[in-house]
Structures are given as structure tokens and as C-alpha cells.
Amino acid sequence: MVFRKALAIMMLLAAFSCRHSENHPGWAYMPDMAYSEAYETYTENPNFADSITQQMPVEGTVPAGIIPYQYKRTFEDQVRAGLDLTNPLDVNETDISTGKLQYDIYCALCHGISGGGDGNLYTGNLFTAKPRALNDNYVKDKPDGEIFHVITLGSLSGLMGPHGAQISPENRWKIILYIRNNFKESL
Numbered sequence: 616m617v618f619r620k621a622l623a624i625m626m627l628l629a630a631f632s633c634r635h636s637e638n639h640p641g642w643a644y645m646p647d648m649a650y651s652e653a654y655e656t657y658t659e660n661p662n663f664a665d666s667i668t669q670q671m672p673v674e675g676t677v678p679a680g681i682i683p684y685q686y687k688r689t690f691e692d693q694v695r696a697g698l699d700l701t702n703p704l705d706v707n708e709t710d711i712s713t714g715k716l717q718y719d720i721y722c723a724l725c726h727g728i729s730g731g732g733d734g735n736l737y738t739g740n741l742f743t744a745k746p747r748a749l750n751d752n753y754v755k756d757k758p759d760g761e762i763f764h765v766i767t768l769g770s771l772s773g774l775m776g777p778h779g780a781q782i783s784p785e786n787r788w789k790i791i792l793y794i795r796n797n798f799k800e801s802l
């Protein structure tokens with residue numbers, strides 16, 4: 616009998632303790648950091664002069680994993696890049712085939728699929744400056760670093776634009792590997 620009464624009281628307690636109330640969210644025991652008092656990213660913020668929580672990075676900030684390019688688009692810097700920079704990749708099929716993919720996407724439209732300077736943009740009169748043939752002695756004699764420099768910042772005359780924002784440094788080297796190992800014939 617006593618046992619049954621105790622059971623009934625426990626069941627009642629259980630039922631009421633879980634009662635859902637819109638106005639009372641219940642008690643949290645030691646909530647610690649459950650409720651953040653920080654400002655949300657896009658909210659106003661009285662602590663800054665411009666009242667914006669998300670501030671610009673400090674001037675000169677460099678994103679993690681990015682090494683800023685050290686050279687300018689000048690003749691001297693192009694020559695210097697040619698002396699300083701060497702292809703970190705050894706000749707291997709995997710990188711050469713990635714280089715071909717990248718070349719076909721970014722360079723072939725001007726320089727041609729086989730590097731003859733006869734890409735569709737030029738032959739179709741959509742781009743009037745003659746792209747340099749990449750399989751002649753002029754380019755063969757250029758150090759890898761200069762080609763890297765031209766891909767990154769564009770040509771000195773500005774007729775070829777910079778590709779540093781589209782092509783990762785690693786893929787630039789792969790393109791160079793591809794050019795060196797496939798565009799060997801002199802015209």
C-alpha cells in the first residue's frame with residue numbers, strides 16, 4: 616500500500632515537473648557560457664567609431680597560407696624574378712597533366728593549344744595583339760622564374776593581363792612544367 620502511494624506521488628511529480636510553459640523557459644543550473652554576450656557579426660556596435668561590429672582587417676594583413684608576391688611589373692623585377700625563382704616541382708606526369716588542364720583553360724585561348732601563338736581569340740580577331748609563341752627560342756631561353764612572373768603580373772607592355780588572382784602559385788609552376796615538356800619544337 617505504502618509502495619503504491621509513493622509510486623503515485625512520483626508519477627504526479629514527474630508529470631508536473633516537465634510541464635511546458637511559454638512564459639517560463641525553466642531554470643538553468645550554472646549556465647556559464649551558454650548565453651554569449653558577444654556582439655553578433657553583422658550587428659551594430661557602440662564600441663567602434665563607425666558602429667560596425669565586423670571591422671576591416673588591419674592594413675597589411677596577410678591571409679594565412681598566402682605569401683605576397685615580392686616583385687613589381689617592371690623590367691628589372693622580371694629579370695630579378697627570373698634569377699630568384701626556380702620551379703619547385705620535379706618533372707612528373709601528374710603535375711604535367713594538371714599543367715595541361717590549367718594551360719588549356721587559361722592560356723590556350725590566346726597562345727593556342729600547341730603554344731604556337733594562334734589561339735582562337737587571336738585567329739578569330741577578338742584579341743588583336745599577337746600572343747607570343749611559347750614554343751620558340753625566345754621563350755625557351757627565358758628562365759622559368761620570368762614566365763612565372765609574367766603569368767602572375769602580366770606582360771611588361773600590359774597586352775597580356777595578370778593571372779595571379781586566378782591561378783594558384785603551384786598551378787603556375789605546373790603550367791610551366793607543361794610548357795617546358797611539351798612545347799619544345801622551334802618554329
Ligand code: HEC
Nearest residue numbers: 721722725744745746747762765766770771772774775778
Ligand atoms: C588574353 C590573351 C592572353 C592570355 C589569356 C595569355 N596570354 Fe600570354 N601573352 C599574350 C600576349 C598578347 C603576349 C605578348 C605581350 C607582350 O609582348 O607584351 C603574351 C606574352 C606571353 C609570354 C612572353 C612574356 C615576355 O616576357 O615576353 C609568356 C611566357 C606568356 N605570354 C605566357 C602565358 C601563359 C603561361 C598564359 C596562361 C597562364 C598566358 N600567357 C595567357 C596574350 C595572352
